[in-house]
Amino acid sequence: MPVPIELRAVTHAYRTDSGPLPVLRDLNIKMAEGSFTAVVGPSGCGKSTLTRLIAGLMRPDEGQVWLGGEIIRSPRSTVGMAFQNPVLLEWRTILQNVMLPLEIVKNSLSRAQREDRARALLALVGLEGFEDKRPSELSGGMRQRASLCRSIVHRPQVLILDEPFGALDAFTREDLWQTMHDLRAEEPFTCLLITHDLRESVFLADDVVVLSGRPATAQYRLPVTFQDKRSLNDLYTPAAVEMLATLRHQIEIAQGRTTETAA
Numbered sequence: 001m002p003v004p005i006e007l008r009a010v011t012h013a014y015r016t017d018s019g020p021l022p023v024l025r026d027l028n029i030k031m032a033e034g035s036f037t038a039v040v041g042p043s044g045c046g047k048s049t050l051t052r053l054i055a056g057l058m059r060p061d062e063g064q065v066w067l068g069g070e071i072i073r074s075p076r077s078t079v080g081m082a083f084q085n086p087v088l089l090e091w092r093t094i095l096q097n098v099m100l101p102l103e104i105v106k107n108s109l110s111r112a113q114r115e116d117r118a119r120a121l122l123a124l125v126g127l128e129g130f131e132d133k134r135p136s137e138l139s140g141g142m143r144q145r146a147s148l149c150r151s152i153v154h155r156p157q158v159l160i161l162d163e164p165f166g167a168l169d170a171f172t173r174e175d176l177w178q179t180m181h182d183l184r185a186e187e188p189f190t191c192l193l194i195t196h197d198l199r200e201s202v203f204l205a206d207d208v209v210v211l212s213g214r215p216a217t218a219q220y221r222l223p224v225t226f227q228d229k230r231s232l233n234d235l236y237t238p239a240a241v242e243m244l245a246t247l248r249h250q251i252e253i254a255q256g257r258t259t260e261t262a263a
C-alpha cells in the first residue's frame with residue numbers, strides 16, 4: 001500500500017516583483033495511511049504554501065508531492081480541505097451543504113444513501129436536529145462542525161485542515177478538538193493539520209512536524225505519546241507539558257531566537 005502523502009525534497013519559491021522569494025527548501029514529510037500529522041512553524045514560514053501544493057493548486061519548483069503512489073499535478077477530489085472560515089452556502093440547508101461533495105464527486109450512492117451519510121455525520125458532531133437550518137441560523141462553532149462534516153462526507157483519501165479552529169473562542173475551539181478526535185475514531189481518515197496552536201497540535205496529532213523559518217524545511221518531528229483515545233484532560237498531564245515545552249523550544253529555534261538544539 002503506498003504512503004498516502006509524501007513530500008520528497010520539495011523546494012519552492014514565489015516569483016515576486018522584488019525577485020524570487022524562497023519559501024520551502026528540501027522539505028520531506030511522509031504521512032502513513034490513517035495518520036494525523038500537524039504542521040507548526042513560525043508565521044509566514046510556508047505552511048499554507050504546503051497545503052496548496054498537496055491540494056494540487058500549484059506545483060513545486062523542485063521535488064514531488066505524492067498522493068497514494070502518484071505525483072500530484074492538479075487538484076484531486078480525493079483531497080478534502082477545511083479552512084478557518086467555513087464557506088457554507090446560505091441558500092442550502094445544513095444537510096444540503098454537507099451533501100454537496102457527494103453531488104460533485106463521482107460516486108455510486110443513491111440520493112437516500114447520500115442523505116443517510118450526511119445525517120449520520122451531523123449526528124456524530126452533535127448537529128442532530130439542525131439539518132434543516134440555514135447556515136446563518138447556526139453559531140460559528142456549529143458552522144465549523146458542519147463544514148468538517150462536509151469536508152469528509154465523500155471519504156477523501158486525505159483531509160487538509162488549514163487553521164480550521166483559529167477563528168473560534170477558546171472553549172468552542174477545545175470542544176471542536178474533541179469532536180474532531182471522536183469523529184476520526186468513527187470515520188478514520190488521513191489528516192494534515194496546519195495550526196499555530198501547539199496544544200491543538202498535541203491533542204489531535206500522532207506526529208507534530210515543526211517547520212524552520214523561511215525557506216522552511218522539516219526541522220523537528222515530535223511523536224505524540226498520548227493514548228489513542230484522548231480527552232482534554234490529557235493536556236494537563238506531565239507528558240503533555242513536556243511535549244509542549246519541546247515544541248515551544250523548537251519554535252524558538254525556528255524563529256531564530258535560540259540556536260540550541262532541543263534536549
Ligand SMILES: Nc1ncnc2c1ncn2[C@@H]1O[C@H](COP(=O)(O)OP(=O)(O)OP(=O)(O)O)[C@@H](O)[C@H]1O
Nearest residue numbers: 014015016021023042043044045046047048049050
Ligand atoms: N502567491 C504568492 N506570491 C508571493 N508571495 C507569496 C504568495 N503566497 C504566499 N507568499 C509569501 O510566502 C510566504 C509564505 O506564505 P504562507 O502563507 O505559505 O505562510 P504561512 O506559514 O502559512 O503563514 P502564516 O503562519 O502567517 O499563516 C509569506 O512570506 C507570504 O507573504
